[in-house]
Amino acid sequence: xxxxxxxxxxxxxxxxxxxxxxxxxxxxxxxxxxxxxxxxxxxxxxxxxxxxxxxxxxxxxxxxxxxxxxxxxxxxxxxxxxxxxxxxxxxxxxxxxxxxxxxxxxxxxxxxxxxxxxxxxxxxxxxxxxxxxxxxxxxxxxxxxxxxxxxxxxxxxxxxxxxxxxxxxxxxxxxxxxxxxxxxxxxxxxxxxxxxxxxxxxxxxxxxxxxxxxxxxxxxxxxxxxxxxxxxxxxxxxxxxxxxxxxxxxxxxxxxxxxxxxxxxxxxxxxxxxxxxxxxxxxxxxxxxxxxxxxxxxxxxxxxxxxxxxxxxxxxxxxxxxxxxxxx
Amino acid sequence: xxxxxxxxxxxxxxxxxxxxxxxxxxxxxxxxxxxxxxxxxxxxxxxxxxxxxxxxxxxxxxxxxxxxxxxxxxxxxxxxxxxxxxxxxxxxxxxxxxxxxxxxxxxxxxxxxxxxxxxxxxxxxxxxxxxxxxxxxxxxxxxxxxxxxxxxxxxxxxxxxxxxxxxxxxxxxxxxxxxxxxxxxxxxxxxxxxxxxxxxxxxxxxxxxxxxxxxxxxxxxxxxxxxxxxxxxxxxxxxxxxxxxxxxxxxxxxxxxxxxxxxxxxxxxxxxxxxxxxxxxxxxxxxxxxxxxxxxxxxxxxxxxxxxxxxxxxxxxxxxxxxxxxxxxxxx
Numbered sequence: 001x002x003x004x005x006x007x008x009x010x011x012x013x014x015x016x017x018x019x020x021x022x023x024x025x026x027x028x029x030x031x032x033x034x035x036x037x038x039x040x041x042x043x044x045x046x047x048x049x050x051x052x053x054x055x056x057x058x059x060x061x062x063x064x065x066x067x068x069x070x071x072x073x074x075x076x077x078x079x080x081x082x083x084x085x086x087x088x089x090x091x092x093x094x095x096x097x098x099x100x101x102x103x104x105x106x107x108x109x110x111x112x113x114x115x116x117x118x119x120x121x122x123x124x125x126x127x128x129x130x131x132x133x134x135x136x137x138x139x140x141x142x143x144x145x146x147x148x149x150x151x152x153x154x155x156x157x158x159x160x161x162x163x164x165x166x167x168x169x170x171x172x173x174x175x176x177x178x179x180x181x182x183x184x185x186x187x188x189x190x191x192x193x194x195x196x197x198x199x200x201x202x203x204x205x206x207x208x209x210x211x212x213x214x215x216x217x218x219x220x221x222x223x224x225x226x227x228x229x230x231x232x233x234x235x236x237x238x239x240x241x242x243x244x245x246x247x248x249x250x251x252x253x254x255x256x257x258x259x260x261x262x263x264x265x266x267x268x269x270x271x272x273x274x275x276x277x278x279x280x281x282x283x284x285x286x287x288x289x290x291x292x293x294x295x296x297x298x299x300x301x302x303x304x305x306x307x308x309x310x311x312x313x314x315x316x317x318x319x320x321x322x323x324x325x326x327x328x
Numbered sequence: 329x330x331x332x333x334x335x336x337x338x339x340x341x342x343x344x345x346x347x348x349x350x351x352x353x354x355x356x357x358x359x360x361x362x363x364x365x366x367x368x369x370x371x372x373x374x375x376x377x378x379x380x381x382x383x384x385x386x387x388x389x390x391x392x393x394x395x396x397x398x399x400x401x402x403x404x405x406x407x408x409x410x411x412x413x414x415x416x417x418x419x420x421x422x423x424x425x426x427x428x429x430x431x432x433x434x435x436x437x438x439x440x441x442x443x444x445x446x447x448x449x450x451x452x453x454x455x456x457x458x459x460x461x462x463x464x465x466x467x468x469x470x471x472x473x474x475x476x477x478x479x480x481x482x483x484x485x486x487x488x489x490x491x492x493x494x495x496x497x498x499x500x501x502x503x504x505x506x507x508x509x510x511x512x513x514x515x516x517x518x519x520x521x522x523x524x525x526x527x528x529x530x531x532x533x534x535x536x537x538x539x540x541x542x543x544x545x546x547x548x549x550x551x552x553x554x555x556x557x558x559x560x561x562x563x564x565x566x567x568x569x570x571x572x573x574x575x576x577x578x579x580x581x582x583x584x585x586x587x588x589x590x591x592x593x594x595x596x597x598x599x600x601x602x603x604x605x606x607x608x609x610x611x612x613x614x615x616x617x618x619x620x621x622x623x624x625x626x627x628x629x630x631x632x633x634x635x636x637x638x639x640x641x642x643x644x645x646x647x648x649x650x651x652x653x654x655x656x657x658x659x660x
Contacts, residue, residue: 069467113648120605122405122467123651126592127644134640142637247475250468260465298482305476309458312472316462 015257015315016269023276026283034286042282044165048157048233050278051167052077052226053248057256057274058171058178058267059219060249065182066215067195067262068114068121073223074245075132076106078238080227082140085237089148092156099228100221106132107220111213125216129246136239145237157233167229174222179267191215195262251304252277255311277304351657355602355617355650362624370631378627380509384501384577386623387515388413388570390616392590393597394522395563397615400598401526402556403539403607404459404466406563409594411477412451413571413587416444418481420572421490421581424497437496445568451477452564456557474591481583490581501576511573518566523612532610535559539607596622596643600650604658622646 084099113124256273258265601618
């Protein structure tokens with residue numbers, strides 16, 4: 001995936017190149033400035049904690065490339081974490097299946113509302129956000145639900161495999177699969193075509209409805225998986241977690257150079273975007289640790305907002321130039 | 329049904345389809361049905377206190393939703409309203425408590441009512457600037473302040489709760505004129521002004537035109553850029569006003585909570601109120617009714633022992649049903 005990005009042909013490619021350069025720049029900055037930044041402890045706990053955010057960003061990328069948006073991912077993850085925790089005392093895979101299944105069901109319902117009822121994605125998934133939070137709170141009786149520690153369910157979020165956190169393995173596998181589906185298979189062409197214009201896609205004979213249902217189902221299932229990791233990592237299903245996750249995911253996708261209008265986008269750059277935004281927080285922690293300045297955690301959202309601002313303005317500039325170039 | 333048949337000749341519109349009927353009067357019918365249901369089923373529904381509780385809870389939603397109606401009418405959306413409420417709510421107490429600059433109490437209250445709304449309006453301008461100048465989609469442009477705005481409010485107050493007791497400032501929420509709560513008067517005034525703006529003024533027509541067909545509007549010489557800036561400024565300023573009302577009502581300002589989730593309530597009110605979310609229509613009365621319906625649904629469920637969480641699920645169903653009916657009817 002990288003060679004294609006390293007030879008920028010379009011403004012989108014250039015934006016994607018920028019985010020990868022920015023990510024490496026930030027890592028280099030951290031490595032030079034802080035002693036333990038590149039330590040395996042910091043890097044591994046960074047990956048362990050941020051894997052779930054990468055998963056929802058991946059699902060969001062699919063939906064946005066198809067021309068839609070999924071505002072329900074945070075709430076769906078919360079609901080999935082509750083479902084997973086409730087069934088984790090049967091076996092670890094019952095918990096896993098419950099979480100992913102709950103997410104998949106929510107995603108299918110989103111897809112149905114968007115494809116069959118023709119409700120704008122924005123509204124359909126907004127409604128799902130409310131419904132999923134409501135369901136999570138009802139199931140959990142307004143409290144967090146503790147998971148079982150006997151069935152090995154907590155291994156999913158807390159243990160390592162070959163010295164690498166299991167959530168990071170899961171995210172890595174999901175991104176490789178996502179890259180294959182989106183950039184190496186016909187299915188990916190279909191999603192891009194639908195995002196470019198549903199009418200045209202329909203005239204080309206593509207099954208637009210099925211593609212739309214599929215992308216929302218993918219997003220829902222990945223949000224469900226993120227919920228499973230959340231429950232497993234923190235030992236509890238949390239009905240009130242996940243607030244604002246959807247915006248983090250959207251921001252990651254946008255920072256990764258994917259236009260919100262759909263029809264283009266890349267899985268690798270989305271991963272870079274998600275890691276970039278997460279790393280801002282990591283760097284902030286280190287900066288505070290130096291003791292010269294003391295920025296509260298609240299700066300995190302200000303800085304993330306600032307990042308998003310810079311990226312969207314740059315994107316808009318690049319697009320303007322490429323349009324003018326095409327016209328001339 | 330007979331009325332529409334006599335006013336519009338032609339076979340296609342001879343009888344109004346149930347969908348069109350629902351899309352026109354559904355919100356109003358739902359409102360009436362909720363009132364009737366409560367009169368018979370909810371104890372003490374017909375009391376001043378119930379009316380008071382519902383009116384004061386709905387007032388900030390209506391005020392924000394009206395700004396949202398104008399933005400949506402131009403084909404945009406404003407996700408930042410909740411965060412702007414938090415910023416306005418964070419700044420106001422700092423002004424009248426003299427934390428920002430020394431000020432005498434009377435002037436302090438006056439400034440605390442004006443400056444936060446101006447700042448919220450300026451941030452609204454910033455949203456509009458991103459949308460018009462850089463051609464950034466409204467949902468992304470306002471996402472910037474949605475994320476950063478609450479952070480700014482938290483940074484200003486260091487995340488601390490500001491508690492205060494200032495009857496002059498709190499007049500906008502606690503006060504009454506002729507027995508009517510001031511926030512209800514503010515709500516009605518904002519609704520009336522917006523209604524007049526849409527119906528009577530040039531810019532009102534221009535807002536509808538921009539949302540209906542932006543290209544055509546530009547070609548007919550409408551200053552599209554200025555119209556869009558205007559709606560985002562209004563939306564921001566109204567969010568600021570709502571923020572002030574909320575903190576005045578609570579006698580406290582918590583940057584983490586003020587206006588949280590408000591964008592959803594406001595968008596839901598607009599959708600249930602019958603304005604198409606794709607733009608080109610601004611139904612102010614519908615938005616007010618929509619906000620009341622959402623509030624009444626929640627109240628009805630809570631008053632009858634249904635948990636708040638279930639009310640969320642019902643609200644979700646309501647939004648989907650409202651949008652579904654509107655869209656089907658607009659194509660019929």
